[in-house]
Amino acid sequence: MDSLRRALTQVGKVVLGKDEQIRLAVACLLARGHLLIEDLPGMGKTTLAHALARIFSLHYQRVQFTSDMLPADILGVSIFNADSKSFVLHKGPVFAQLLLADEINRATPKTQSALLEAMEERQVTLDGETHPLPQPFFVVATQNPVEQGGTFPLPESQLDRFLMRISLGYPSPQAELALLAAGDRRTEALDLKPALTVAELQQAMAAVEQVHVSADVLGYLQRLLEHSRASGLFVAGLSPRAGLGMLRAARAWALLGGRSYVIPEDLQAVLVPVCEHRLQPVSGGAARSGVVRLLEAVPVVP
Amino acid sequence: MARVYQVPHHAFGWLVAGTALAALPHLLHGPFWLQALLPLAVAGRLVMQRGRLSVPGRGLRVLLLGGVLLGTLYSHGTVLGPEAGTCLLVGAFALKLLEMVRLRDAYVLLVLGYFVLATSFLFYQGPLAAAYSLLVLLCLTAALPGINRPEAGLRSAVHGRLAAVMLLQALPLMILLFVLVPRVGPLWSLEFNQQRARTGMSDSMAPGEVSNLSQSTELAFRAEFHGAVPPPAQRYWRGLTYSWFDGRRWSQARPRDLPQRDYVWFAERAGTPPDWAVDLLAAREQGPELAYRYRVVQEPSRRNWLYTLAVPFADDRSLGLVRDMRLVSQQELEQRFAYSVTSYPGLAGQIPLADGERAFMLQLPEGFNPRARTMARQWRDQAASPQAYAQRLLNWFREEPFYYTLQPALLGEHSVDEFLFDSRRGFCEHYASAFVFMMRAAGVPARVVAGYQGGDLNPLGNHLSVHQYHAHAWAEIWLEGHGWVEVDPTAAVAPARIEQGLEMALEASDFSLLRRAGDRVPGLRQLRQQLDYLQFAWQKWVLSYDQTQQMSLLQRWFGRASLMTTGLLLALGAVLIVLVLALWVLLRHRAPGRTALQREYRAMLRLLRRRGVAVSEALPPRKLAGQVRQQWPAAAALVEQWARLYEHSTYAKAPGGANVTGDTKAPGIRRPKRALRQLRRRLRWVRGPGAARTVQDAS
Structure with missing residues (x-):
């Protein structure tokens, strides 16, 4: 528990003034979920991903997605070795514990789906042979929401693979001053000392699954899901998978809060990052305001 | 500056509609300033709701209230009594609309609205008034939950739907309460303004009065028959008899030496019935062949006589049977009054002429109408019997050029002489008066009977609607061995009046005096009949449901239990029902499993x-x-x-579960x-x- 808290503090020293987002990102990883960071360039997306990899001492790979990329560039390729007269698998960058998929929406759908399949199955099939991915396996993908030229926006079904979508946003004035004074943080991210070993991380992930969820909280979650479907705020309501994701995320959030049980506040804290990218508002309005209205409309206690 | 309470937008319409509609019936009979005040108050509230106007200050409010008080005093001369009281109430109610400062005031206004609505039943009780009050109830009931929902963006229709559902749910309870709640007589009697005069028969009759009355289309009463309806020629609704003649005017009178006790018999009063009543009851026991059973719903007449066919027996023991074969109530009819009657036309001859009565029924003032007197004496001497004499007189009416008309000539001092020998134009009262005069002059006891003849049969309800234009006067003569015999001289002059009604008997110039030309349009007549039926059904089932009817209904349901037992049983049942309902509501409320x-x-x-x-x-x-x-x-x-x-x-x-994080x-x-x-x-x-x-x- 202390090590987790230490991890949060350390990442906070690198990504300044973004404690909430850091905590969400860590909760996402603890909940065995993939993370999508949506923001403008230069907001610290990559730094955050680096810091996360370092702090949990994860094997880390980074792929800059481009439109001419092929699935093999991510998954790997079998090459015929003339000496041994056999095919030797050259594993792609996906064979890492943490994969940073930068600007995922620049790749063609074919490449995107290759990665997304790996995310879901946590294994890669090449030439009829199935290769399990390392444990644990996280994907942190980033995308630029503004620059849409030459991009292939992720379809809803694939957005669904990400447990959370967060955005960092501009830093606060104090954080920006500190940042300007200290210079680029990316190198510092690389210098971070691991706070947890991989084994400890896996222990924490197991602990998340032990966090108690009372019937009252389940009822509240169910009412939230129900309302997303019945309220008419969205084109389609939340899926049961989204509900399960909410539960995992809330458990992780509770654990980070130092509790062994989930309270409604946990659900409320993760509702926007978990659900916003899965919901399409009926007309006009941003999904975020829709989700916030959802939050305001559903009573905590029936 | 006092802040203006803002009624939620979605409830505002209901609130204003409810209050304005609740007060509206009172404006129909209220003074002019009240009619102006309500629209002004509503307009003021509308402006306040927009935030353009603040609540009137204390001074202005006191001034307005004082104005309402003074206005009431000015218009009614008092602040007591139903008219003045409701006037004051509605005025204050309208002002409250302006004085809504807090949510609490809105409650007061709405609850007051229900009360104001209830007071309108003092003045209007028809089926339309009831339907209208349902509409007002809907508005008021929709506004109540509306003002309790502060959230914006609700639609008004939501409250309307809720109120409609609530009213529908309340309907069975309303019917149950209507049927079962004991009808207690009013604790105080309301004195309505006496200015609202009634048209109808009076206790005396002078030439021209009945013909005036017959130009009114007002309803006198309705009679619903159980079984056969008498043919038109027998629909003589006897209201009162006139036996005193002063030369011009016939008046109701009782023979001086006949005691009141012997003249009217009230079955519910102690003591033995007078002899004639005993004889009548005995004759009734033998079961006369012809009997009509009917129920009369009489409009308020401010008189105490009732209208029935000859020799009536009332079910209601509080009504009095009078020696001249008619019914009277103990009080004057200030409200619509219903009574069930069985009439035996065959018993008319059973009532003897009392000792002092013969002279009384021959009374004529001295010095009037010498020509008629002379002729009466001559003809009586020539006739073998009183019957023959009466028949000769009727034949004379029939054969000589007598006219039946609504526009009779004005008569002078010797009214009977002038009518019989000069003008020969008259309405029923002229003929009845002249006939009785001629009878008395010849020594045959006779009297004038006033009431209504005929009635519009409404096939929908098997009832007769009798209007003021059915007003009629005829005669009764006493014949030895036959008793009182009904004679209608008008039938001799204008048989169509009796058989087909007034409009058939009149000349064309008279007909325009009757304001009923619409009756000749077939569709309109049908519509009128349907409306008449609706109103009658409403009166019969709703308005006249009183203690007597309630008791008979309850006895039919619960047998002949005593009033006490029935009351206790009903109270117990009501408590049980309420308990079960309450329990059900409570359990249902917890049903979703709230811990x-x-x-x-x-x-x-x-x-x-x-x-x-x-x-x-x-x-x-x-x-x-x-x-x-x-x-x-x-x-x-x-x-x-x-x-x-x-x-x-x-x-x-x-407890007992392992803590993961050791919190x-x-x-x-x-x-x-x-x-x-x-x-x-x-x-x-x-x-x-x-x-x-x-x-x-x-x-």
Whole structure:
């Protein structure tokens, strides 16, 4: 528990003034979920991903997605070795514990789906042979929401693979001053000392699954899901998978809060990052305001 | 400046419509200033709702109220009594619309609206009034939940639907209460304004009065027959008899030496019935062949005589049977009155002429009408019997050029002489008067009978509607061996009047005097009949449902139990029904499985809201406590403690479960529900969040 808290503090020293987002990102990883960071360039997306990899001492790979990329560039390729007269698998960058998929929406759908399949199955099939991915396996993908030229926006079904979508946003004035004074943080991210070993991380992930969820909280979650479907705020309501994701995320959030049980506040804290990218508002309005209205409309206690 | 209370937008329409419609019936008969006040108040409220006007100041309010008081005094001369009282009430009600400062005032206004609506039944009781009151009820009932829902963006129709459902749910209860609630006589009697004069028969008759009356289309009464309806020629509705003639005017009178006790018999009063009544009852026991059974619903007449066919026996023992074969009630009819009667036309001859009565029935003033007297004596001497004499007189009416008309000539001092020998134009009262005069002059006891003849048969309800234009006067003569015999000289002159009704008997120039030309249009006549039937059914089933009817209904249901037992049983049944309903509501309320802790949470929300802390039900305990810290700092510590305890007892793992993270132990409380309740109750002693309010107002 202390090590987790230490991890949060350390990442906070690198990504300044973004404690909430850091905590969400860590909760996402603890909940065995993939993370999508949506923001403008230069907001610290990559730094955050680096810091996360370092702090949990994860094997880390980074792929800059481009439109001419092929699935093999991510998954790997079998090459015929003339000496041994056999095919030797050259594993792609996906064979890492943490994969940073930068600007995922620049790749063609074919490449995107290759990665997304790996995310879901946590294994890669090449030439009829199935290769399990390392444990644990996280994907942190980033995308630029503004620059849409030459991009292939992720379809809803694939957005669904990400447990959370967060955005960092501009830093606060104090954080920006500190940042300007200290210079680029990316190198510092690389210098971070691991706070947890991989084994400890896996222990924490197991602990998340032990966090108690009372019937009252389940009822509240169910009412939230129900309302997303019945309220008419969205084109389609939340899926049961989204509900399960909410539960995992809330458990992780509770654990980070130092509790062994989930309270409604946990659900409320993760509702926007978990659900916003899965919901399409009926007309006009941003999904975020829709989700916030959802939050305001559903009573905590029936 | 006083702040104007803003009725929620979605409820405003209902509120204004409800209040305005509730007051509207009173404007129909109210004074002019009241008619002006209500629209002004509504307009004022509309402007206030827009925020363009603030609540009138104290001075202005006192002035307005004083104005209403003075206006009432000016228009009615008093503030007491139904008219003045409702006038004052409606005036104050309209002003309250302007004085809505808080939510509480809106409640007062709406509840007052129900009362104002109820008072309109003092003046209007028809089926249309009832339908209208349902509409007003809908508006008022829709406004009530509406003002309790402060959230914006609701649609008004939501409240309307809710109110409609509530009213429909209340309907069975309303019917049950209508049938079962004991009808207690009024604790106080309402004195209505005497200015509202009634048209109808009076206790005396001079030439020209009945013909005037017959130009009115007002309803006199309706009679619903069980079984056969008498043919038109026998529909003689006897109201009263005139036996005193002063030369011009016939008046109702009782022979001086006949005691009142012997003249009217009230079955419910103690004592033996007079001899003639005993004879009548005995004759009735033998079962006369012809009997008509019917129920009369008589419009308020301000008189105490009732209208029945000859020799009536009333079911209601409080009514009196009079020696001249008619019924009277003990009070004058200030309200619509219903009575069931069985009439035996064959018993008319059973009533003897009392000793002093013969002379009385021969009374004529000296010195009037010498020509008629002479002729009467001559003809009587020539005739073999009184019957023959009467027949000769009727034949004379028939054969000589007598005219039946609504426009008779004016008659002078010797009215009978002038009519019989000069003008020969008259309405029924002229003929009846002349006939009785001629009979008396010849020594045959006779009297004038006044009432109604005929009636429009409404096939829908098998009832006769008798209007003022059916007013009629005819004669009765006493014949030895036959008793009182009905003679209608008008039938001799204008048989069509009796057989087919007034309009058939009149000349064309008279017909225009009758304001009933529409009757000749077939569709209109049918519509009128349907409307007439609707009103009659309403009167019969709703308005005339009184204690007597209630008792007979209950006896039919519960047998001949005593009043006490029936009452107790009904009360017990009502209590049981209410208990079962209450239990059902309670259980249903808990049906979604709200646990004790969840109820505790709702209770806390309610408490905070009552104390003026704006909290949403989407707030979990910790955030709730945070809100309280901002809005009601004095209570923050308690609510935080409560929130911690609530959170722990609701969401944490049950005792015995392994703690994953080793978080702090539960606050060592064995009975969290009780502890939570106690914490919540301690909030009562914390002073209200007054400080927080000023902060809000300033922002």
